[in-house]
Amino acid sequence: MKMLMNVPESVVGDALRGMAAAHPDLVVDVEGRVVVRRDAPVAGKVALVSGGGSGHEPLHGGFVGPGMLDAACPGEVFTSPVPDQMVRAAAAVDSGKGVLFLVKNYTGDVLNFQMAAELAEDEGVQVASVLVNDDVAVVDSTFTAGRRGTGATLFVEKLAGAAAEEGQPLERVEALARQVVENSRSFGVALSSCTTPSKGTPSFDLPAGELEFGVGIHGEPGRERRPMMTSREIADASVGAILDDWQPRGPVLALVNGMGATPLLELYGFNAEVQRVLAERGVPVARTLVGNYVTSLDMAGCSVTLCQADEETLRLWDAPVQTPGLRWGR
């Protein structure tokens, strides 16, 4: 695979320089690998910090801004950021009201955010952490004990971000984030492998006539290889896998997500099938977001994330957000 890059070693730094140039409302510490909203710390506000390996853009750096994250810590491609980054981020955004770490469930991220929480607390910052583990495909995987954290991260960051922006205290924002995780489920499918810059060749071998059913966002194996399926069949099987695991009570937010290389034309067509299955299964959909949001470098494929939504969830979802990746007004 050809990549638009200079050398593999500079991919993340180059991207951060490019982000800094495009988004003057962010402060990007390219050396220190931290992306912070320019008006941080925001007085009286709980601060949200997330992060993880790079290669999932716009997650997480693209979700920094009013109404969502206060800071993000990008690691190397598919590699956890280090505790130093998280401590620096926490110090930059803490207004005295405390910091909430939002952590996708991968062993490296979990350990590093844990160590960072201890270090930040030693420096007098109050820290709470919430683990995102929404992927129903497999239990235990290449980089994970338990379930992987994938698409629900967007819902947690948006909804907890809106609650924090409203001035809710740390324990409330933390409880809300935890509730969003509990009320969310995801399932993904790969039509092609991804290619990491350092390796330069596909991370895994996926024959022409097959797909990876239940894939993770680093190309980790899913449940099984299956012969290539239609959009209709993928929607039936993906939504089916989620609803076999869990039945939402009431309406849902739906994220119909691309893995990075799947064009919008295909994602919208897939969304039509996802909506059909949900209607057939009696699940009302309150809001739908379609696009490449929680990606896996240049992987082709898609995932579905559902989040059970009550009135407060909808209010927080509709609240204004101003980030590079997610943006709407009043």
Next chain:
Amino acid sequence: MKMLMNVPESVVGDALRGMAAAHPDLVVDVEGRVVVRRDAPVAGKVALVSGGGSGHEPLHGGFVGPGMLDAACPGEVFTSPVPDQMVRAAAAVDSGKGVLFLVKNYTGDVLNFQMAAELAEDEGVQVASVLVNDDVAVVDSTFTAGRRGTGATLFVEKLAGAAAEEGQPLERVEALARQVVENSRSFGVALSSCTTPSKGTPSFDLPAGELEFGVGIHGEPGRERRPMMTSREIADASVGAILDDWQPRGPVLALVNGMGATPLLELYGFNAEVQRVLAERGVPVARTLVGNYVTSLDMAGCSVTLCQADEETLRLWDAPVQTPGLRWGR
């Protein structure tokens, strides 16, 4: 190439059904192939209509909404929409203040929009048309006499859309759109071919170690095949090709655009190089937009579009816009 679809024949219709489900603020006529903002016709406002072959999403349907287009007419993949669609769109959005057709310079689109303008005027709708032809790569191409219309379409739709939203009359909005075209230039590069649903195999053959320099948004040939280049070299050559053709007087808007399958991580890295070249060449950048906006199905690659910006341009660029693909508040 594997595609996320049912059958090639239903790709555009399926995508429109998926758009309708995701965007309740749009009226999507799936059969009639027209996407209209729900509050159209807007009293006292000039209406903007664009369209073209599908496969360039979010262009054009994703740019329908307050502050941008009033309606879009999607054709089949890489195939011009027909005059009937445009006439229906014009009738749906005309408030009596006239309709502006924004047309990318491809022979089919030009002829069909021309015929539609005559038919709509027969029905009493005042119509003006502006042709977008910003691609400096080649003169005359597979589907085009003259220069191709590519990334500048986004600038024309946003800036003319903002002017129309302010209540400017048809002749002013038309003159502004024409001026934006005159003040914009683009250049693109393909790292991989695209695959149309009906063919199912790459549209052109691009060897592993080469790129297509000056490619069009349907995979039309560019200036030449070149050995694979770094991000730095591509930025030097692409921006160089634009500035060899034309020197902006004063600051520019910059669109650093992905062709569909190139992930944001790479596009941001490319943006860093584009900004470097522009700084070296003495071109100040007032605003930058990075992402997959004017795409070519699943093609990997990128393009740069520059638009010379005066104070009015910046005001119109910053004006609120609420569309699926481009969205910001006050």
